Amino acid sequence: MEERFPHCRERPVTNPSGIHQEQYYSPDTCTELFIWVRIVIGTYQTISMKLQEKTSLILILLLIFSITIISVVVSVISLSSYRNLEEDYVARDVSLALNKLGDESDTLSAIASDWGPWDDTYHFVLGTKPEYVQANLLPETYPNLRLSLILIVNERAEILYGGAYDPATHTVVDVPASLLEHIRPGSPLMRMDNPRTGTDGILITPEGPMIVASRPIVHTDFSGTPVGVVIMGRYLSTEEVARLAYLTDPSLSFVDMHDPSLPPGVQERLHESPGATTPVIQVLSDDKVAGYALIRDIYGNDSLVLRINQYRDIYRQGITTTLHYILIVLAAGLFLGIAALFMLDRLVLSRIMDLSRQVSGIGKAPGASPRVSFEGNDEFAQLAFEINQMLDTIDQARNGLLASEARFRELAQLLPQTIFEMDMAGRLLYVNEAATATFGITAGMIQKGVNVREYLIPQDHGRMQTNLAAVLGGIKSTGQIYSLHRADGSLMRAIVNTAPILREGAVAGFRGIVIDVTDRVNLEEALTESQEYLETLLMSIKVGIVVIDSETHTIVDANPAALEMIGTTRDQLINLPCQNVICPAGPGECPVTDQNLMLDNCERSLITKSGATISVIKYVVPVMLHGRSCLLETFIDNTARKQIEAELRESRERLSGILRASPVGVFETTPDGTLVYVNERWEEMTGVAHEAAQGKRWTDTLHPLDRERVGREVQEKIHSHQIPRAEARFIRPDKTIIWVYGQAVPLYDSEGKIRGYAGTITDITDRKRDEDAVQLANKKLNLMNNITRHDILNTITGLLGCVDMAKATVSADERESLLNEIKNLTRLIQRQIAFTKEYQEVGVRLPVWQNVNEVISRIRQSFTSAEITIVIELEDMEIYADPLLEKVFYNLVDNAIRYGEHISMISFFFQVSDKGLFIICQDDGAGIPPDAKVRIFERGVGRNTGMGLFLSREILGITGITIEETGVFGNGARFEILIPRGTFRFIRK
Structure with missing residues (x-):
């Protein structure tokens, strides 16, 4: 590497002052760039060898995964949709069959309603129309109305007419005995509470299930008391079920609830369905699906199960469609995958191999680095261009590194601050000219191993070591102030900033800068002036201030306000133990220095010269005064506030006692009506605890029928500056209702604005109950008097008629009978008058x-x-x-x-x-x-x-x-x- 980059060799550095130091290595940018290039070249060679195989494998796996996911998702969604569609169709057919069965029941009920509310039927039951059966209940009536039986029953459950139609002989036969068991008082078929309604539904009999309908027998205009019922029935025979199947679904059938042909679990699902007629869908096989619905009889018992079977044509079509879709996706994915691999190899992988060969050649070429040649304008051409630029940058960095190094050396020499470097032991390795001029450090002293501690005062040695350890721990130097000896022997106060020197990833020493801050002495004079101003301020303030020595706990100083409150002079107070005046704690028990407590806005006692104790609010702050650790205590007289608090407490206790003893409920609300206080009587009356009442609006406690009225009345009176008063009902938590009489007055704040309302409520439930009882009693008395008077007048009319008839008759037996009738009518009048005597006391008293x-x-x-x-x-x-x-x-x-x-x-x-x-x-x-x-x-x-x-x-x-x-x-x-x-x-x- 040194032969190819001759400027990157290690060089000794000599500063312009002539000081020759140990070998100093500057950061060699060209070396780092060259290493990076070699790494890139090696990585390219390794990756490009396997990139084609990895790319092909990834694309194949991605294609398989995508097709699998698409197939699964499409299968789940598609088959689920077809399954839901199939269930919807079956459920619709079941609902249609149920509706048709309901229509049959309604039709039968309508037929019965034509016979029940009919004057002829009514008179037949009363026995005044014996020809009714012969005229109306002919054998042809049954098939014409599609009826299996007709029953006419009086109110005592006595059958006046009963007939069942035999379709084989076309004759009317007796009603089966099993059906007569349902003709009894209390039976749904005997329901007569409403002339306009009756009973219709399914009835299970040994002969088979039957649709029945029952209607009360009244006059044609529905007047009069029902005297019986008309019952009509129609068996769900094979022909009837076939007719329903023709109208709904050919597979319609009705089975018993406990029929073993029902699939397992259907009975439980029918019972668990949300509605009695909610269909239950059950897949029977791959080819069939069934729908079931529960039918209850007129007694509300489970009686029949409606069943419809259908072939799964929709679901099978869904499977076929889904399979075709998956095959199409598979073929398309296979074609696209092969095309993508081919295009990727031609457009990407082959170009990567070409680029890899050229980069590998650059790493092996001796001498000047050749450049990469690559055609095109895609990302690979851009990468080749970037590699060429990187090689140009390496050459430029190699040429400019020496110039940059020389420039920064000259800059360090020109700075007026001291620049230094030292090893881990504190021995100086380099200083600039400013350090030589200030501290007299020469090259010979550096070669002998002069230590930086020789220029620090002894008191700063430990602090320097601590700060260097913090820098080693990764904490940035914040600039500590040290005391240093200059070459002329004077003391200099300076800020020293340091940073670690890294060699091959390890800390080899420290480099730093020293800034002279001796001129800060001028600031101390300004500080003295500020202290004088502060002292004047403390002496004139009306808050007691005392300075106490933290070690001896003696009073060092006090301002005039403190002397006035204690009732002594400064000379008498200075040097006294603080326990004698402002601190009740004994020696060694100081809350601040011994117990490490913070006294901030604390209530304490102050002992005056006369021995009296006054309450004060105290603040204690540790301070340093003239290098002396002290406690600065401030306090204000708390006597007036204590007196006000005592009076306020007494007033609150008095008010609390009044509220607890009050016979009425007392409450307070905010301006918007939210309750903030209620007394015990209010809780007792309403049953709502104080905690539960807080946060509620007062209108929330009222009866819903009174809430709007009372709220409106209260608002009207508030707007007209009147005292709101109202009577309303209150619903207690136990759902009982009480009547209360409430009134309230506004509460004002210091600015004259309404801050809330205070009021009372009084329980008037007994009064309201008495008023309602008296009103009801008077109403009953008036009604009874009218009834009794009417009955007596009717009886007297009958009595007078008997007298006239007795006068007119010549028969002794008839006259005797009329006299007995007169006697009975007279006794009836006597009983009616006796009853009025008893009834006259009802409601007289509250x-x-x-x-x-x-x-x-x-x-x-x-x-x-x-x-x-x-x-x-x-x-x-x-x-x-x-x-x-x-x-x-x-x-x-x-x-x-x-x-x-x-x-x-x-x-x-x-x-x-x-x-x-x-x-x-x-x-x-x-x-x-x-x-x-x-x-x-x-x-x-x-x-x-x-x-x-x-x-x-x-x-x-x-x-x-x-x-x-x-x-x-x-x-x-x-x-x-x-x-x-x-x-x-x-x-x-």
Whole structure:
């Protein structure tokens, strides 16, 4: 390398001052460039040998990978789409079949609706039109309407007409006995609660599944109480299923839910489907797919499964299409891959081999470096051009390196600052002329190994070593200030910056620059002036300032404000221990120097000359004063603030006590209505804790029906500068509703702007409940008076008619019969008048909270002579009801004894549910028949006056309480009294 680049040999360096140093090697740029060229040439030779093979392999693998990915993705997406399309078609056919089955059910229901709401049918059930069957229910009626059977049943589930059509004989036969099992009270086929609606759907019978429809029998205009039902049915026979299949899908069939022909898992999927009619699609084989749908009967039970089978033509076509697409992609990829390899070899790889041969020849050629010759204008031609430019750069760098080295040497000699280099031990290797002039360092001294420490004061030796170690650790030198001895013996303060010298990747020493900063002494004078200004400022400030020696903890100085607060003079305070005046800690316990605490804005005590203690706010800062470590303590008198805090605390405690003892709820909100404070009474009334209430708007706590109204009223009063007042409902977390009366006043800040609102709420639930109860009671009394007056007038009209008939008749027997009728009508009037006496007390007095245990216990005393046991299993609870509540429980016990026949025990117990509180009265008597469970609460129903349970229901209804009979006939009566939330409470002792 030295023969080819003669200017890159090692050369000793001699500076212009004549100082001959150890051999110094400058950074040889030409050598580095030459090595880089050799590396490039070798790499080119190695890579170009295998590039063609690697490129071919990569392209082949990339082609295989791309085709595989495309095939997999296309297969997944395409087959998935065809599968989804196939399932959509099957699901559509299943839904069509379900809709058609529903149409058949609706059609049958429409036919039944023509026969149920019909005056002729109505009179036939009542027995006033015996010719109805002969005129309307002919054998031809069945096939004309495509019916399998017709039933006409009265309200007691008694069959007045029943006929089934035999298509083989074209005659009407008896209805199968298995179907008659479904004609009973409570059956969906006996539904008569709405004259305009009925029941239709599937019914499973031993003879096979049947579409049935039932409609109530009423007048043609839907008036009157239903007296029975018309039931029509149509078997899902083979012919009927074939007709449905012709209209929907030829493969339509209906199978039993537990049919073994169903594929495994279909039953579970049918039960798990989101809707009762949601189709379930099942692939049976590669050729067939089936759709299933669950059909429930009129009882809501799983009855049938609708099934449709189809061939998988769509999916098979999708497989064929996907395979053709993959083959096309494979052929195209193979053709493109071969073409790409051929073009890559002709256009790229062959040119790379040519370039590699030329570069290899440059590395082996002796003498001057030849240049690369390459035709074309592509990237390879550009690379050849760049290589030639690099070779030109190497030649230029080789020629300009000596000139550059000489130029930088001359520059170092011309600098006024000291430039130096030293080895790891601190021995100087090179200095410029400025160092020779300042410190007197000669070439002979450098050859003898003069050390830089000889020019440093001893105190800086350790710091120099530390800073050099930091530079070795990779930290950039920040310029440390050192004290150095000049050649004339004077002391110079200088900033020294150093950097490591690297030789073959290792640190061989340090080079640096020394900058004289002796002139900074002038700044010290300015600093002294500044200190005098600061001292004047401290002496005039009205904050106490004390300077304490950090080691002895004696007071060094104090300003006039501190002397005034302590009540002493400066001479008396100086040299006193700080513990005597401003620090209560003992010797060795100083919070700052001994415990390393920061006293910043801390509340402490100050001892005056008279021994009194005053509160101060203290700040302590460590400072250096005249080379002495001190503590600068500042403090201000805190007595006035402490007094204000005490008064404020007392005021807050007084206000807190008032708010806790307040009988009304107190709250505070921001201007936008967000709650920021509520007292304990507010929490008790609303059931919302203080933490949960914070951040809510006050309107969020109101009932949705009151929220807009109350918000509007409050805003109107605020805009008109009136005090907002309103009554509203509040929903507690337990869903109970209370009524509150609220009012609020604005709160103003120091600028007169509204910063919020403070107000109170008062619980007026009992008052509102009383008002509602009185209003309801008055309404019931008025209604009952009108009814009673109407009944008595009707009875009197009948009575007068009987009197006129008795006068006109000449028959003694007829007159006797009329006199008995007059007696019965007179007794009826007597009972009606007696009822008004009992009913007149209902709602007269306001509802009250009553202990249920005590009320029933008083009732039990009235029946001690009866041979029955009355069991009370109730907790201490109160309900809000009319004062006649005792009469309700009396009537329940009295009715049980009168009509229970073999009754021996009556029990009272309770249950709590989401609806409210149930108080249950249950006996072991005969019970109530199903058809009388509702009528027993009607007026006049019963063997005595017929008013007891009617009156009980009216008494309970005043406060929203309901009662119903839910017992099983034959096992005893069971009356459930439902008390809604907010009208019952448990007594906690």
